[in-house]
Amino acid sequence: MSDHQHGDHAHSHGIQAHGDHSHSHGDAGHSHGAPAHDPSHDAKFKAYLAVFVALCVFTAASFAINLALGHNLTSAALILAVAVVKAALVAYIFMHLNHDWRLVYGIMTPVAILSVMTVIILSIDGALVWGENAPAARGLNDPIEAKVGEGPSKGH
Amino acid sequence: MSVSPSTAPAHAHHEPGFLGKYVFSQDHKIIGIQFLFTSLIFLGIGGILALLVRIKLAWPMAEIPILRDYFPDNAGVISDTAYNMFFTMHATIMIFFVIIPFLTGAFGNYCIPLMIGADDMAFPKLNMLSYWFMWPAIGFAVAGFFVPGGHAGAGWTSYPTLASGSLGVGQGIESPAFPGSGWGQFCWLMAALLVGVSSMMGSVNYITTIINMRAPGMTLFRMPMTIWAMFITAILQAFALPVLTVALVFQLMDKTMGSTFFLPPSGLDFGNYHSGPGGGQPLLWQHLFWFYSHPAVYIMILPAMGIVSDILSTFARRPLFGYRAMIYSIAGIAGLGFIVWGHHMFQSGMDPRLGTGFMVATIMIALPSAVKTFNWLGTLFRGNLQFTTPMLFSLGFVSLFIIGGLSGIFMAATPVDIKIHDTYFIVAHIHYVLFTSSLFGIFAGIYYWFPKMFGRFMSDKWGKVHFFLTFVLGNFTFFPMHILGVAEMRRRISTPQGTILEGGLQNLNIFVSISAIALGLVQIIFLINFLGSIFFGKRCTERNPWKSNTLEWSAPTPPGHGNFDIPPVVYHGPYEYGNFEGKADDNLMQTEKAVGVLPSQTH
Amino acid sequence: MSHAVHDEPGLKMGMPLPNGKLAMWLFLVTEIMFFTALIGTYMILRNGQTSAGNPWPQPHDVHLVEWIGAANTFVLILSSFFVVLAHHYLHINQPGKGAAYLGLTLVLGCVFLGVKAIEYKSKFEHGILPGRVFEKLDGPRGYEYVAKVKEQLKDIVDGKHHVDSKAMDAVKQLLTEITDNKLSPKQVNERVVGTKHVKPVDMPSNPQNVTGILELDSHAPISYSIPWGNLWASCYFAMTGFHALHVLGGLVIFAAPLVKHFIGGGLKPEDGLFVENAGLYWHFVDIVWIFLFPLLYLV
């Protein structure tokens, strides 16, 4: 909860800093200069463009990985890793988390932990192999499945 | 920054018409009171359903004259299908339409802006919308009683495949096994979905309001416990509800569109009927459902804990003992609450090794719960107790929550739970924590804030009568359920079975039912007191009748549109009760500057 | 925090974040949990239910075309880029450009939905819908399958549907064999897809090593068995459906400032806050697709 305390103190300069263009990533004390002729705006534009190009390249890359490696664990891991990088880029630059992380981390960190943890715990019961018990819990003990030869508890 | 410190209340103060003022109101106080009345009505409906359940359990074969019109086939005997419908809808209504709207809807709305010194919620329109989303939900919940096949009957937990099963695409949504699984279940799902949307809007609004709309000086660690509890509850809702929404959508899709999320690979056989091929996992529903619904039980208790903390400190005339510890323990309960859902599934076929983890986490929750209990006792210790009605209900809360918490620890141990799962022991636990705790907290809150809400007092004498009878009859009703449960009386079975009949325990069962009926009747005292006092109660002209400290008592009684005539400025925490130099009163409101050492600092 | 008893209270409490933006982030928190449950469920069902002998359908089994998905990814990424630019230009007081980029975003959103509609159409045409896919041919479902194929073959022979002339002989032969009741459901499936493409669970006890009708003409409108097809369709439509609904919502949100620009007297730098919040939402929708695309089409 310390972030809120932090907020409590940060407010007072945040108020006047950007009087006219009441704008939000005006994090206190970090000035953008006058709105109309922001010298940094070309730099920003370039950053956005770079991210866009990177996203396109990454999309192509995941497509290429799929073509090259086909469907297997390595390609899946690589492709998902690329997806995570893409998502991080969008969040960090496009969603301005590079400026705003210090304001929203208090809520984003728990939700990030919670979402990953939930999927892991659910997988433990629903997808991973836990011996005899698992197939029954997944409703996999029917005769049709049994005929396939390898039971569902193998081959992961 | 769009909100500057000197900004006066943002609304223009034009007078809205009757509709705008009382029906489509955007004023948080009116919305709170709307939630209050809605929940009270449903408390009545849910209560009647409970009594029907109890009647069936005590006298399974009795022909009840007044029910003859409703069950003509059975000459007034409650049928098993009807019984299923009654207990399912009793729980659903009590949870989704009574306890949650009471605590977060009524008290959340009424108290949050007033207690943090804001003129309204951050988003008044969203607030109004969140109330009005209750109504379609209520519509579905009520409509279900009148659809073919009757209302949902698979329990408030609606486990597949009993709840979700159907024959497949184009063959109707009802499973041949069970009539309530058709349109009734559909209505149940829609109702729960819409209530969820309403709560979600509320929770975003509450969090924003509490973070950004506090009065000058109201730092986080000067907020009353009620606000802390509401804050953490709102966060719980924001995190947990979306998962329930997904589960509900899946079940809705399974029911209406032929999807197979919860249908096992072999499909289902109903005698000669076969469903289409499946592929999903029935157990997945339980995981998703309890991922929400365990945090939801804390959604149903934390605000009550907050309210009770404030009331105890006020009427013990002592600072709340261990304020910070109270906050951390609420946060701890909330955090742990997300990793214990499996304790509802020890018997479900979930992997036992996973169960161990859930067991350990669940038992750990006892720690923060105990911290809270000891702090309440610490607050009372050597206090100058004033036994007003709200105080009595708060004391009732503390004592009976201990019983509910302890039975929770019993069940948290897997080996014990294997015996008592799905017995009346669970029912006893639920009712100790929800009836004699959450609802006691709600009663305490109503008696406490009533003067502020309506400008009149509720009768203290009848309030005490209400308390004593409710306390005694509540224990008569719910305590024996522990014994019945250990004697293996199963929950959700319409006729008492086996052991309890052999052991002669059916008399105890009948005793429970008689107590329950009496308990229901006693609530009429409350109802008359509540409604009567709105019009004829003793007038409350003071701003601060209880000599309390929090900001709502510095507003006019009842507060007008925009809440505060004097914009409040906060100088210290809310629990400064004690002796002050040069001051006759033993309280120091948050808006009063302190002279000398504060009572909370002398500990 | 110290015991700030005699502190003069600060002016405004809270975070240096406007209420709207704070609420948007909180809303995104609920959305994150929503899609976590949705996508998590998919991963669990997909990995938990399948086995080496009975794997999850491949994209081409279910008429999913990888490059279309990739193209749609590109569309969304571009739109995200445009939203950022729109906000950027509003911020530096060039509302005209800002509105133009918003308009482009709106168009790209529509393109995305259009492509999605085309993809959905191919699923509908091939009956790849929850509860309607044929699988588990040993059960009662097998006979339904044979009846369905018979009907489809008749339609082709009667000229109601067209197949490549190469496949026509095979169609006619299969129809007679079915009419003569010579084939088990699994054998019918074998004739339709070709022995090479039969999934292990659907392999008849004595495979004939035939060339399937679909190998001769991959567009022939004939049903075939897709193990886990119903579950696949359930997940696919739930995930992409909810994503598409979110895109639709985003379009409505972006329409508002555009209406203001063209009818309501022009955008002002203050509208940057609205656009920023709308942008946050849009980027989130983009991120969801960034995960859905590989999970559905590639992995």
Ligand code: HEM
């Ligand atoms: C000390 C804290 C608590 C512990 C350790 C605990 C533990 C448990 C356990 C293990 C069960 C599952 C029993 C079974 O089905 O076999 C359960 C059920 C339940 N608990 Fe608690 N509990 C606690 C507090 C609460 C509170 C505060 C509430 C609500 C305000 C609550 C409401 C419920 C409800 C409604 C059920 C029954 C769910 C159903 O219908 O199956 N519990 N509790």
Ligand SMILES: [Cu+2]
């Ligand atoms: Cu629980």
